Amino acid sequence: MNFKKHIIFTFSLCIVAVFFLNVSAQRESKKPKLVVGITVDQMRYDYLTRFSEKYSENGFKRLLSEGFSFENNYLNYIPTNTGPGHASIHTGTTPSVHGIINNFWYDRASDAANYCVYDASCQPVGSGNKLDISSPYQLLANTISDANRIQTNLKGKTISIALKDRAAVLSGGKKANAAYWFRGQELGHWISSSYYMEVLPAWVRAFNESPLVSSYMRTWEPLYPLETYTESDADENTYERGFRGKETATFPYDLKELASENNNFELLKATPFGNSLTFDFAAAALIGEKLGKGPATDFLLISLSSTDYIGHNFGVSSKEVEDAYLRLDKDLAEFLNRLDQHIGKGTYTLFLTSDHGASENAHFLHEQDIKAEYFKEASFKIEVKDAVFERYGSTEIIENISNDQIYLNKEWIAAANLDVATVEQQIKEYVLSVPFIKTAVTRTEINSNHLTGELEQLLANGMHPIRSGDIFYALEPRVVVYSEQGSDHGSGYDYDTHTPLLFYGFGIRQGATKTKSFTIDIVPTIAEILQIVPPETTTGSSLKEVIASPLNNR
Structure with a gap:
């Protein structure tokens, strides 16, 4: 081969190599860098519409206008509670399969109550509290992030975060790199268990040592003038519980003043600041774990628990619930911007849903001449x-x-x-x-x-x-087993089963549908976007209409 032919041959090889590298890169680009799953605890579907005029353009409205909304999304099992909800969202099946039949259930073998994430073989990490021994041991099905971890040969990370341990643990599944939850009381730290690690990572310790948590122990007052909260009932009424140390369940709430009578940092959970803190910690996880920067798709799973605590305390129609969602909208907008900056707009896939809704307070319904009872x-x-x-x-x-x-x-x-x-x-x-x-x-x-x-x-x-x-x-409908203040959930009626389901970002079409969907359909849909096999126990169906071309043309 002469020199000229050698040059041509070498150049041709380079072109072929570049071609295949480009093809490989294009194939890789068909997957998002990060999947973000957000579960808003106790979010009824109508909270999307009830407060919509007060939402900004960059929070819920951004997901609605740029993403895809399933307006008739439902849970398809009873009971509609936190443990079963998070397990069903992330496994793509019902309690009949994944085994998390409630937050607590009777165990025949021990003749005692069993907590859904209790694991006596674990030790607390970051906490001296003997209750912090949680793991997904009792979850009998794999999650979508488990499937991703296995099928990427453990290259894709999973980080799961919530104020509640059961929400974090059951979302992350068995193969999560870490699940973190918030230990309030005197500690005020994010913690984990020995199922995931021996010591907290440096970025978690730095977060816990920062003054951020303490900074939220301030006065909770309405984000906007209280008289503009026309979508909710009067601030002072007889069917809200409130906090110990304050005579009425009315704004404002001085958290510093109330802390000693309300278990100190535990008080944050029942305010919108608990959700703000969760987003702050999730943003720290983005950086600390280098999520979205690795060779495979990562998962960041976030459960926002404060809306549930607030709903139970004050009730569906309270001004406190309205304020919580207006503040959540603001926090969501800020977090979406952080994702854009750290991951890149259009390079991550996000879904937002809820583990259950909530019923109106029976006394409130009585005042509206609607029959409701306590069982x-x-x-x-x-x-x-x-x-x-x-x-x-x-x-x-x-x-x-x-x-x-x-x-x-x-x-x-x-x-x-x-x-x-x-x-x-x-x-x-x-x-x-x-x-009844x-x-x-x-x-x-x-x-x-x-x-x-x-x-x-x-x-x-x-x-x-x-x-x-x-x-x-x-x-019967509107018959609850609960205290006479606040709201509850657990039934199979629309107010508990009709929840939002929004998709946004990579691989997602813009639009909305009134076609009925189920929460268990999230897993096979995300699996299709990731081009992986969903967990073998999944019973949901892929929501084809949400997936953008060319993904849905494969």
Whole structure:
């Protein structure tokens, strides 16, 4: 080969190499650098619309105008609570599969209550509190970030953050690099457990040592003039709990003054500053963990818990809830800007949803001439046991009643030569005779798939074959088991199941749809955008209409 031909041949090889490098780069660019999952605890769908006139253009409205909104998104199981919610969002399946049937549930083996993220094999990291021994050990399904970690050969990171340990742990799944939650009380630090690490990283220790947390112990007053909060009820009323040390549940709230009677830094959780602090910590994680800068897609999972604490305390129609969402909108706008600066606009995929909604306070509804009731659960348990004793001559047939479930003592039933299905049916018939109970189903009915109503199917989706009871009941609409102040959740009605679902960023079309979707559809949708296989237990379906071309043309 002469010199000229050698030069031409070498040049050609360079062109081919550049071509394949470009093709490889283009293929890589078909994946986002970072997936950001935001769960707003206790966010009803109507909070998007109720306060929309006061939202800025750069928070929720930015996601709505530049992203894609599923306006009829629902949870498809009962109970609608924090643990099941976060597990369902991130595994893409229901409690019947992932096993997180509630925040707490009765454990037959130990004959005691079990916390959904309790793990006695762990040690607290960053905290001396013996309660901080949490892990995803009890989660029986993999999350979307687990799938990403496994399929990128552990190159993609997962960092999960929330004020609540169960929210952080169940979002991050089994393969998370770290899950962090906030220990209030006297500490006021972000902490973790030995499941993830032996010591807190330097960036976390630096954050904890900074004066930022203490700076939020200030006065909570309305972001805007209180008289403009026309979407909520009067500031002073009889159905808000408020804080110890303050006679009325009314603005302003001097947190420094109230701290000593409200467990010190724990007080932050029940104010909008808890969400601000969570976003601050998430922004620190972006930098400290170099998220979005590695060879594979990373996950940053954020749960904003303060809206739940505030809702429980003050109620759906309170001015405190309205202020919390107006401040959240402002925090969201700032965080989106941080993502743009650190990751790059258009290079990250974000979804925002909620783990459940909330019901209106019954006293508030009474004032509006709407029927609502409080269900006396303690009395119900006594009545059921009395009825069982009258029929069977013993209460030992009942092992436990909790979480709207009745656990039967199968050994006692067998020893008495009774048929389990018959006993279930007989007790179910009594339960249906109790005022304020809408429906009930038995384990046998669920297993035989003999269900006709939507509410009954939601109960079935919440039943795990090992962890759940034997008879399941649902209360009438607007009937709650809660204190007479504040709001609660847990039912299968729209006010608890209808939640926002917004997608934004890389791979996402602009638009909205009224087509019904389910929270469990998030996981297969993100998997399709990432071009990975979703967790094998996923039961949701990919939301094709949200995925932008050319991804949806593959």
